[in-house]
Amino acid sequence: MTERYWIPSNDFIERTRLFKWMQKLGFNDYDSFYRRSIDEPAWFWREVEKELEIPWYQAYSQVIDESRGIEWTKWFVDGKLNAMDLSINKWAKHPTMKEKEALVWEGEDGEGKRYTFKELSGEIQKVAFGLKRLNLKRGDVVAIYMPMLPETVIAMMAVSQIGAIFTPIFSGYGMEAIATRIAASKAKLVITADGFKRKGNSVLMKEELDHALVSCPLVERVVVVGRLGLPRKEEKREYKWEDLYSVDPTLSPEMMQSEDPLMLIYTSGTTGQPKGTVHSHSGFPIKAAFDAGIGMDLRQEDTLFWYTDMGWMMGPFLVYGGLINGATIVLYEGSPDFPKPDRLWTLVSRYQVTHLGISPTLIRTLMKYGEKGLPANELPSLRVIASTGEPWNDDSWLWLFTEVGKKRVPIFNYSGGTEIAGGILGNILLRPITPSTFNAALPGMAAYVYDDAGKPVQNKVGELVLTRPWVGMTNGFWEQPKRYIETYWSRWPSTWVHGDWVIVDESGYFKITGRSDDIINMAGKRMGPSEMETVLASHDLVHEAGVIGVPDVQKGDAAVCFVVLQKKIHETIELEQTLLEYVGSKMGKALKPKKIHFIRELPKTKNGKVMRRMLKNAYLHYPLGDVSAIENKTILNKIAELKE
Known part of the structure; x- marks a missing residue:
């Protein structure tokens, strides 16, 4: 096993929410607790919602209903609640x-705003009432194309309060990606x-939206937040954010069925059509709150800061994971x-952040600055750093752990x-942590690594699968049920195939080696691209790398590497040979x-994931x-010009 870098003390373990909760349920060791959590999902998720103190308008009659098959599991049957409430x-x-x-x-220009729970509730009430006056009804879809502003959260919650459905759209998308998502969701109102x-610089969102709406005839109204204070044209279907406000709203949240x-959160597809994942009033909020609160040990009056966008999953995760737990x-x-x-570390210090969420790509970006990319002072408030989005390489993980933490x-x-x-996978705070790995499958997540025959394997690369349902699982793709089944449930019976290529060792530590459709089969030897990328990134002259498999007559697949060098390092034939020998x-x-x-940058999504x-x-x-998700599309033209 890789060296264990972080080892929790007994005192630390005993103070975690997870350990205290386990003890309350009669467990002292994680393995037996985890086993029951996946063997008895109805028992487990009932205990989760009780621990999170979820307020129900009407109690549920049963936790789980698999009568339509695991693919279409229903949760908290007959229960009524509202995600805003x-x-x-x-x-x-x-x-x-x-x-x-x-x-x-905090705005990039230093402007700032703060809201208490009472103040935030009042703002949501006003906007919810205004949305009702715009004839928005239960079940209607609202597209939220917004940057990270307070109004973004207020809009999400106001839409939820009246029983409508929101679909967040990444703030950096261009008109084609925006139009595709608005049209697919059949949104009748857009908030921007x-x-x-x-x-x-000023990013002009409204201008981009105007171009997109040319091909979205179902949109009836647009509400605009004046973040930059720009003059606007008077248009019949347009409203200012302030137009939504009412003087004295009295509006109770809609009583929504659990399901x-x-x-709707849209993810990019391998073809032109993004997938609209459907999440319910009970599912996403409870799963996010559990992972943040019990998993990451987020408590009342802690402070959670995840550097993300509301159009990515981690944006709503930040909102529900933080607020349901009573955190800021x-x-x-x-x-x-x-x-x-x-700037990132300044924000952590200024707001006394206890839990910070980042991506490995962000850390690699800060590493390029050397000493200037480090915090100017100690960060005593910081208790947990969470990371997601892509696999780590050890060098960047160690830089974050050693130099920052x-x-x-x-x-x-x-x-x-x-x-x-x-x-699915995480680093529970009851076990030692090693670089770039996951020390456990999270509670309630029946995760295994399968070989080609659909059998569990250890110390061998295989498919990451789930064999039991969990709270938070998508209720299919919006108006595309067949595509949902084909994407995740079609390989083995009653088995979710996640699409990650993973190794798990005998101690239960997992390592993601890449997407399973990225796997490279070289002369019968299967390799995840992140293995070779990690080796390349460990060389002093390499900043980061991307690896793909290409058809090869002799080997079946051959590895081709794309390397971004450290600054001031010049590419040469000799350097290529040096790196080839180094990997060998x-x-x-x-x-x-x-x-x-050698290329100047890798193609990445706008949240930093290498594509x-x-x-x-x-x-x-x-x-x-x-x-549509690619930030630096021009690099694709450069890559297309390269020769083997």
Whole structure:
């Protein structure tokens, strides 16, 4: 096993929410607790909602109903609740918590706002009443194309309060991606902002939306938040955010069935059509709150800051995971390295953040700045750093753990997905943590690694699967039930195939080696691309790398590597040979790459995830499919020009 870098003391373990909860349920060791959590999902998820103190308008008659098959499991049957009520009003009515801070916002320009739970509830009431006056009804869809502003959270909650459905759209998307998602969801109203600040510039969102709406005839109204204070044209279907406000609203939240849709989160597809994952009023909020609260040890009056966008899954996770647990959530509008490379750490210090969420790509970006990318001072408030989005390489993990966390702060590696509503794998805080791995499957997640025959394996690369249902699982794809079944449930009976290629050892530590459709089969030896990427990134001259498999007459697949060098390092034929030999010496001659290309950057999504599919398709001149999530599309043209 890899060296254990973070080891919890007995005192630390005993103070965690997870351990205290386990003891209350009669368990002292994680393995036996985990086993019962997956053997008896009805028992487990009942205990979860009780521990989170979910307020129900009407009690549920049964926790789980699998009568239509595991694929279409229903949760908390007959139960009635509202996601806004269990996130906000629960605390706004509390005698002491109502005056505690619920949300803190900072703009890139330094502007800031703060809201208590009581104040946030009042703002939501006003907007919800205004939405009703715009004839928005239960079951209607509202697209929220917004940056990270307080109004973004208020809009989400107001839509939920009246029983409508919201679909968040990434704030950096262009008109084609925006139009595709609005049209697919059949949204009748869009809430947007005139723009926002990014690296000192103004991003004009409303202009982009106007272009998109040309092909969205179902949209009846647009509400605009004046973040930049830009002058606007008077249009019949347009309203200012302030137009929604009423003087004295008295509006009770809609009593929603547990399985009623709350939101649609669209993920990019390999073809042109994104997938609209459907999440319910009970599912996503409870799963997110459980993973954040019990998993990551987030407590009342802690502060959670996840650097993300509301259009990615981790945006709603931040909102529900933080607020349901009675924590303060921090929203930041701009770039984490502007105007100085340590802006992220300044925010952590200023708002006394206890739980910080980042991506490995963000950390690799800060590493490039050297000492300037580190915190100027110690970060004593910080108790947990969580990471998600992509696999780590050891160098960047160790930099974060050693240089930022000072070997004190555990890194909660976290992997799941939009369709999961949270995590499958994580670093529970009861066990030692090793670089770049996950020390457990999370409670309630019946995770296994299967070989090609559908049998569990250890110490061998295989498919990550789930064999039992969980709260938070998507209720299919919006108006595409067949596609949902084909995507996740078609390989083995009653088995969710997640699409990650994973190794688990005899101690239960998992490592993700890549997406299973990215796997490279070299002369019968299967390799996840992240293994070779980690080796390349460990070389002093390499900043980061992407690896793909290409057809090869002799080996079946051959590895082709795309390397971004450290600054001031110049590419040469000799350097390519040096790196080829370096990989061969580390991984064995049989796994030596066929070719290394030097490029200025890797194709990434706008939240920093390397898109190997785009690397491969561009390099082999395959159709690119949906490129709406790619931030730096021009690099794909450069990759297409490369020669083997």
